[in-house]
Amino acid sequence: MAQPSHSAGGFRLTIPQATRSQRWQVLRRSATFWVGATIVVIWVVFAIFGDFVTPFDPLGTPADVLNRLEAPSGEHPLGTDELGRDVLSRVLAGARQVLTVALAATVLGTIFGTALGLVVGYAGGIVDEILSRILDAFLSIPLVITGMLALTALGPNTLGVIVVIGLVFTPIIAKTVRAAVLSERQLDYVTAAQLRRDNGLYVLFVEILPNVANVIIVEFTVRLGYAIFTVLALSFLGFGIEPSIPDWGLMIAQHRGYLTGGIWWPVLFPALAIASLVVAVNLVADSISQAFE
Amino acid sequence: MTAQTAITHPALEVRDLALEYRIGPDWKSALRDINFTVERGESFGLVGESGCGKSTVAMAIMHYLPRNGRVTQGSIRLAGRDVTDLSPRELRDLRVNKISMVYQNPGTALNPSIRIGRQVEDVFELMGVPAREREGRVRQVLDKVQIADPIRVMRRYPHQLSGGMLQRVVIAMAIASRPALLILDEPTTGLDATVEAEVLDLVRDLRDEIGTSVLFISHSLAVIRKMCDRVAVLYAGRLMAVGPTEETFNNPSHPYTVGLLRCLPSPETGRRDETTLDTIPGFLPPLGAEITGCIYAERCGNVQDICREVEPELIPVPGDSVSRCHFWDRAQELPRTVPEAAPRRERSEETLLAITNASKTFVQDGAPVYALHDIDLEIRVGETVALVGESGSGKSTLAKVLLGIHAPDDGTVIALSGKGLSAKVAQRTQGEIGAIQMVFQNPDSALNRRHSVRRIIGRAVRLLRREGRKETDDRTKNLMREVRMGSQHLLAKPRQLSGGLKQRVAIARAFAGTPALVICDEPTSALDVSVQAAIINLLAELQAEENVSYLFISHDLNVVRYIADRVAVMYLGRLMEVGSSPRVFAGPHHPYTEALLSASPDLEEDTRIRLEGEIPAASNPPSGCVFQTRCPRKIGVICETVEPPLEEAEPGWFKRCHIPIEELRLLQGQPPAEVTADPATT
Amino acid sequence: MMGRFVLRRFGLALITLALLSVLVFIGTQLLPGDVGRRVLGPFATQESVDALNARLGTDRPPLVQYTDWIGGAVTGDLGDSITFARPVTELVGRALINSAKLAALAFVIVVPLSIWGGILAALRRGRLIDRLITVGGLSATVIPEFVSGIVLILIFAVTLGWLPGTASAPRGSGFFTQMRHLLLPAICLTLVLFGYIARITRAGVIEAMEADYTRTAILKGLPRRVVIRREVLRNALLPTIAVVASQMGYLIGGLVVVEVLFSYQGIGQLLYSAAQNADFPLLAGGVLVVGAMFQGSMLLADLAYSWLNPRIRLAGSG
Ligand code: SF4
Numbered sequence A: 001m002a003q004p005s006h007s008a009g010g011f012r013l014t015i016p017q018a019t020r021s022q023r024w025q026v027l028r029r030s031a032t033f034w035v036g037a038t039i040v041v042i043w044v045v046f047a048i049f050g051d052f053v054t055p056f057d058p059l060g061t062p063a064d065v066l067n068r069l070e071a072p073s074g075e076h077p078l079g080t081d082e083l084g085r086d087v088l089s090r091v092l093a094g095a096r097q098v099l100t101v102a103l104a105a106t107v108l109g110t111i112f113g114t115a116l117g118l119v120v121g122y123a124g125g126i127v128d129e130i131l132s133r134i135l136d137a138f139l140s141i142p143l144v145i146t147g148m149l150a151l152t153a154l155g156p157n158t159l160g161v162i163v164v165i166g167l168v169f170t171p172i173i174a175k176t177v178r179a180a181v182l183s184e185r186q187l188d189y190v191t192a193a194q195l196r197r198d199n200g201l202y203v204l205f206v207e208i209l210p211n212v213a214n215v216i217i218v219e220f221t222v223r224l225g226y227a228i229f230t231v232l233a234l235s236f237l238g239f240g241i242e243p244s245i246p247d248w249g250l251m252i253a254q255h256r257g258y259l260t261g262g263i264w265w266p267v268l269f270p271a272l273a274i275a276s277l278v279v280a281v282n283l284v285a286d287s288i289s290q291a292f293e
Numbered sequence B: 001m002t003a004q005t006a007i008t009h010p011a012l013e014v015r016d017l018a019l020e021y022r023i024g025p026d027w028k029s030a031l032r033d034i035n036f037t038v039e040r041g042e043s044f045g046l047v048g049e050s051g052c053g054k055s056t057v058a059m060a061i062m063h064y065l066p067r068n069g070r071v072t073q074g075s076i077r078l079a080g081r082d083v084t085d086l087s088p089r090e091l092r093d094l095r096v097n098k099i100s101m102v103y104q105n106p107g108t109a110l111n112p113s114i115r116i117g118r119q120v121e122d123v124f125e126l127m128g129v130p131a132r133e134r135e136g137r138v139r140q141v142l143d144k145v146q147i148a149d150p151i152r153v154m155r156r157y158p159h160q161l162s163g164g165m166l167q168r169v170v171i172a173m174a175i176a177s178r179p180a181l182l183i184l185d186e187p188t189t190g191l192d193a194t195v196e197a198e199v200l201d202l203v204r205d206l207r208d209e210i211g212t213s214v215l216f217i218s219h220s221l222a223v224i225r226k227m228c229d230r231v232a233v234l235y236a237g238r239l240m241a242v243g244p245t246e247e248t249f250n251n252p253s254h255p256y257t258v259g260l261l262r263c264l265p266s267p268e269t270g271r272r273d274e275t276t277l278d279t280i281p282g283f284l285p286p287l288g289a290e291i292t293g294c295i296y297a298e299r300c301g302n303v304q305d306i307c308r309e310v311e312p313e314l315i316p317v318p319g320d321s322v323s324r325c326h327f328w329d330r331a332q333e334l335p336r337t338v339p340e341a342a343p344r345r346e347r348s349e350e351t352l353l354a355i356t357n358a359s360k361t362f363v364q365d366g367a368p369v370y371a372l373h374d375i376d377l378e379i380r381v382g383e384t385v386a387l388v389g390e391s392g393s394g395k396s397t398l399a400k401v402l403l404g405i406h407a408p409d410d411g412t413v414i415a416l417s418g419k420g421l422s423a424k425v426a427q428r429t430q431g432e433i434g435a436i437q438m439v440f441q442n443p444d445s446a447l448n449r450r451h452s453v454r455r456i457i458g459r460a461v462r463l464l465r466r467e468g469r470k471e472t473d474d475r476t477k478n479l480m481r482e483v484r485m486g487s488q489h490l491l492a493k494p495r496q497l498s499g500g501l502k503q504r505v506a507i508a509r510a511f512a513g514t515p516a517l518v519i520c521d522e523p524t525s526a527l528d529v530s531v532q533a534a535i536i537n538l539l540a541e542l543q544a545e546e547n548v549s550y551l552f553i554s555h556d557l558n559v560v561r562y563i564a565d566r567v568a569v570m571y572l573g574r575l576m577e578v579g580s581s582p583r584v585f586a587g588p589h590h591p592y593t594e595a596l597l598s599a600s601p602d603l604e605e606d607t608r609i610r611l612e613g614e615i616p617a618a619s620n621p622p623s624g625c626v627f628q629t630r631c632p633r634k635i636g637v638i639c640e641t642v643e644p645p646l647e648e649a650e651p652g653w654f655k656r657c658h659i660p661i662e663e664l665r666l667l668q669g670q671p672p673a674e675v676t677a678d679p680a681t682t
Numbered sequence C: 001m002m003g004r005f006v007l008r009r010f011g012l013a014l015i016t017l018a019l020l021s022v023l024v025f026i027g028t029q030l031l032p033g034d035v036g037r038r039v040l041g042p043f044a045t046q047e048s049v050d051a052l053n054a055r056l057g058t059d060r061p062p063l064v065q066y067t068d069w070i071g072g073a074v075t076g077d078l079g080d081s082i083t084f085a086r087p088v089t090e091l092v093g094r095a096l097i098n099s100a101k102l103a104a105l106a107f108v109i110v111v112p113l114s115i116w117g118g119i120l121a122a123l124r125r126g127r128l129i130d131r132l133i134t135v136g137g138l139s140a141t142v143i144p145e146f147v148s149g150i151v152l153i154l155i156f157a158v159t160l161g162w163l164p165g166t167a168s169a170p171r172g173s174g175f176f177t178q179m180r181h182l183l184l185p186a187i188c189l190t191l192v193l194f195g196y197i198a199r200i201t202r203a204g205v206i207e208a209m210e211a212d213y214t215r216t217a218i219l220k221g222l223p224r225r226v227v228i229r230r231e232v233l234r235n236a237l238l239p240t241i242a243v244v245a246s247q248m249g250y251l252i253g254g255l256v257v258v259e260v261l262f263s264y265q266g267i268g269q270l271l272y273s274a275a276q277n278a279d280f281p282l283l284a285g286g287v288l289v290v291g292a293m294f295q296g297s298m299l300l301a302d303l304a305y306s307w308l309n310p311r312i313r314l315a316g317s318g
């Protein structure tokens, strides 16, 4: 063994806690963060400006049917799909659907979850018990199945996907925020606020909230990853998407039957798009949580 | 290694040791030019404030540095053998047979999922003791660290034992191999004074018995003084002075040592009305700071021009010592930082706050926990009442009851200036809330780390005074001045301030309204010695200026003796003794106070009174006198059946004990009072 | 003490299940509004819708429906599926057996592999292999199964032709043929689970390696091998147990996608077709069973954890 065994572990040094600027320094130096962030930004740009940059109309034109399932060529670098639409255009345009739905759902869940977590953590007691049970109940069913169940009941619509995912995220995020609030509440500055009979809302939002902000940021990024995962799984299964909208999951679902016939381009390229986006989002999430914890 | 070399070499020789830590991208010097020798059979102390590198020295000796640490220079010789270039095998061998270590926080030092017996047995297994002898050896060694029931303890898991007991087990493991060198790194920090005293006694006995050399690391001068033959004073990763303990502390030859000693109140220092405590100005330089000349120059009262240019060597000085000071012979002429004259204050006999018949019962897992019982206490205008007792005695609960954070049981009466006070803070008037405030132990916890100093103090001013914006702002700035802080700190966040400054902010906040009573819960125990003195001075000055009363919770009896006018001793939720501070310290004492006082490391061992066992659970207090399970003076059945009342045995002096005062006087070897006690009553 | 813990934990699981049943009931009976209409579609006559509602009992007041449904569930009767016209219990039971085979194969592959990977990463912290396992594992974890599945099919089934692209083996095939068919979907699940379990293991090992007691053991002179095996792994793997069990939940969710992709007749596929056909009794029963299984596995994990952890097992007997 080249490295002697005595340095197998470490011990706690009295190093002051990382400050905000140091945290950004850690982030700035992290290669995974930059790789992830760059890819995410690229997809976000396509999601916003997709309409202007796609070479063809992602929704297709009636004339397209003439060139169904063409292999990648100079004109269609990624080939065409079963309706003759340009795969490249659809892949680029598909970023919008998944990103808006996932982002909206995560924002929804984070706002409600944070509010709920703050209140429950501060109030404690029976409210806390009830939240834990509801959370457990929600968590007993995988998110994809919850989504399927709710969307079957509600019928296919994008808003439904957002609400369902946001709703399931709410108690999950609330639980994380609650734990952070509970440990903040142990601190004496909260007692000090009590000793000047400070307003509960002030204590909650001005004293405690800034101190749990890091936790919320980390939770948000992690949840965003899960949201993307779930949105795509649901659209792959055909839930919650109107069929004409360019969507990666749906594209794969619609064309996977052609795989055995050697027609791989309408399936592989959306798959790669998905892989790049989810991996990128999670690299960002992961480097943020490492920098913040 | 032959017996010959073993005799000629000292147990430990550290030469020119230098060490760095990588913080972020840079390597920063943490230790430099460390030189000392521990002779065979000697107890050597390493003393210094937090961040000076004490533990790093220990870890370098054990060859167990964190992954971001590296030795850049120097040698460490254990019995003549350099440990900096051992193979892993040799290193392990060394750890098994030659050197052991005990460190702070025994609660985490043992593996939580392995039985005690097995963990101790390891040591013997590694030493090559045959399997059938091991159990006996384990029992023996546990016996040796005075564990009463080794068989039972061996079957336990760590979480089932108390801190003191765990530290005994760790010590047992450390001495099992009769190592040549035993390193003790803050072994009693975090333990109660009574437990600390026991552990220290044990270490001394063992050392005498086994004859190991000991390297004792501590921030506490008193502990080092008691335990060590020679001592090295560490500051900012450099040795400042090395020499025999007596010489180093009684005849210090370095301004830093002189300063440290002056910061500490001791029985010889006058009380707060007679003298201020001296302080050390300034701050420890940050890790790796590049300083030319003497590293202590910034804070040294003796500094000359040359000090800033030439770094002093370790200069041999009389009394077999060395000192890293150009002007070592003038060390004791160090000018005082603060004028000696204590602030003058007025006191009155008027009662400010009275709590009568107070009890507090918590409910835990459906069972009652009697946290406070039958408390009667009075605090007068402008006076300081100290509250002392082991952890778990109910000091903090009493404070929280007074503050209205915990509602006491029915029947409790709290009165402020004669007017009844609501049990809950939410029902008190604004004036009443401002009148009772608190300074917490740990400023890091007490100050919101996201808020600026202005906001922290300003918010309290606003809510407690409810004046206009301008008045609030003026008052905030005023408070900053009162705690001797400049307005340049107003926009700072707590982490930009040193520990002492943070505590000042917390004190300023407590004075935001015009408090009549400030409860100080161990306000200095999280601070370094040099900072502690300044905070105590500040509290004394503020008291003189504002005529405020303090309820001062502390475990440091020297601080209590210095600052308190009256002392209340608590045990298991009851007041055991209450009286003026000089009276309580002079005796005759309640048996519990007597034990507490004798646990102080300042005292020599032969006068110690041992306290058996641990403080009982408040959910199941002993019958009769609650102290009877541990009382060394227990007189018999009456102690087990009848709880003594808190009675005024002398004017202004109360005790809760069946033994009459005259008898206590005799028992504690004090000259009888005017009237001779009647021995026939014994 | 332990007895009380078990009782409490069991009670909590029951409460959670009861809550879950209410949620499922709301989702399948109340949210859809007129169940009969949802099943039969907008063009069915009102009479046939009413008839279906009467047959399903969905014309009764919600409370009656719920008590009836949950009463049946307790006795093992979850009603009949609309599309398959067979008892839900029977359909779910059959599908569960299939899914269990797939899940078991995935677990057998992923659990040892990921725990080993996590330990390796922790012991080589900061080195290349650590980055590979953590970053690679993370990336694999977050890629949806249908993406990795497609790529696997493309490579191993379409291009190389080594493994079948569907999971269902022909009727009556032997054990090995069955396993061969299940291998690609199992790898799919493994990819997702590996990174997660490996990371938890790694974190646990690192924490234990930095614990004071590990320092004690090292400074005692215990050989590194023993330190890692006895001090570190013993304390580090405890939390991993809980995580592995909680992955049951994911596994079932992942099964939906994987089973659909590989056309395998498991519980996921069953729930999927129930959802597509608005077969509410089947959907409700299936989800309830899935939830119960998840709670059961969490309960077992908790009990195992507390049994192995003396701090809980012996709490209060100090
Ligand atoms: S060398 Fe100078 S500055 Fe340093 S301690 Fe001595 S007198 Fe003070």
Ligand code: SF4
Pocket: B591, B592, B625, B626, B627, B628, B629, B631, B632, B633, B634, B635, B636, B639, B644, B656, B657, B658, B659
């Ligand atoms: S009453 Fe008895 S047990 Fe209690 S302190 Fe006095 S002598 Fe000790």
